[in-house]
């Protein structure tokens with residue numbers, strides 16, 4: 383068992399624990415401190431783990447949303463808040479979010495809003511939500527066609543990451559989580575070395591279970607240093623500007639797959655920066671391709687760049703900010719005018735695709 387404590391601000395402490403048998407042991411023990419407990423999950427996860435939840439937590443109220451990003455909406459948020467109000471939850475209640483990043487993001491936002499904030503425990507069940515979304519206190523819903531437009535910083539009291547959930551995870555969801563793990567590898571030399579050393583078993587459940595704590599520790603360290611993304615936390619956007627550009631203009635791959643594509647493209651761009659380590663950037667690209675299983679077919683890169691204008695990370699001055707890999711464990715911020723970014727993406731697309 384490994385526990386990380388993230389102290390973000392006065393009285394805002396989040397504890398992240400990696401351990402087995404979370405539903406049977408750690409969760410019931412942690413919930414003993416609360417008068418009322420409400421479970422938020424999605425239908426897929428509840429179909430798989432509902433029986434275990436009932437056996438461990440008894441007849442608590444449950445709200446299960448339909449699974450998937452397209453339900454990450456204000457309608458789902460308000461349906462959840464209504465269910466919490468109808469259950470008569472008080473300020474001392476705890477909301478448990480059992481599921482992937484969609485459940486975690488909506489549930490965290492609901493916990494921050496209900497009675498101006500009640501306790502929240504995250505039990506992430508996907509690889510992506512364990513290594514990324516459940517740690518750091520970012521919550522959100524998609525709104526007016528823009529991803530994560532409405533949200534808040536709100537730290538969960540606890541996060542319990544149990545590798546047993548990976549046993550039921552579809553291969554595509556594993557690849558999605560690996561996208562964020564490779565991103566961490568592009569920022570942390572230790573994670574990069576572990577990925578390089580295990581290139582032929584990247585999707586083995588035992589390898590994944592072993593690498594989750596290092597990823598959580600890495601993200602927790604960044605969040606601790608910069609809880610509200612004033613500086614260092616921007617490193618976690620590595621590969622994401624280009625990933626979001628393709629995600630918005632194409633939408634056929636998963637977020638994690640686009641993160642791999644974004645990292646590939648931005649590594650290519652970084653080769654043109656003075657002092658960058660080309661051999662390392664090539665190795666990082668090879669890692670991205672190994673997880674993707676080859677270069678996917680992608681839409682017109684110029685269109686993707688224009689779509690990036692809708693992204694939160696553009697400066698609003700006709701330019702786009704990228705967090706790019708640079709050398710092992712090193713990254714840089716680059717700001718490019720949209721037209722230049724479009725040309726650059728198009729040229730890289732012609733070279734790589």
Ligand SMILES: NC(=O)c1ccc[n+]([C@@H]2O[C@H](COP(=O)([O-])OP(=O)(O)OC[C@H]3O[C@@H](n4cnc5c(N)ncnc54)[C@H](O)[C@@H]3O)[C@@H](O)[C@H]2O)c1
Nearest residue numbers: 426449450482483484485507508510511515520547550551
């Ligand atoms: N808050 C943050 O810092 C942050 C960071 C990264 C991503 N995100 C958000 O996370 C979301 C993506 O998260 P995700 O990839 O976990 O998606 P998700 O929550 O949609 O889960 C993916 C699918 O896997 C299913 N699933 C979940 N656990 C399972 C299990 N153990 N076995 C079988 N199926 C299971 C779900 O029902 C769903 O169909 C996006 O909305 C993204 O914006 C947030």
Ligand SMILES: [Zn+2]
Nearest residue numbers: 562622637641
């Ligand atoms: Zn991401």
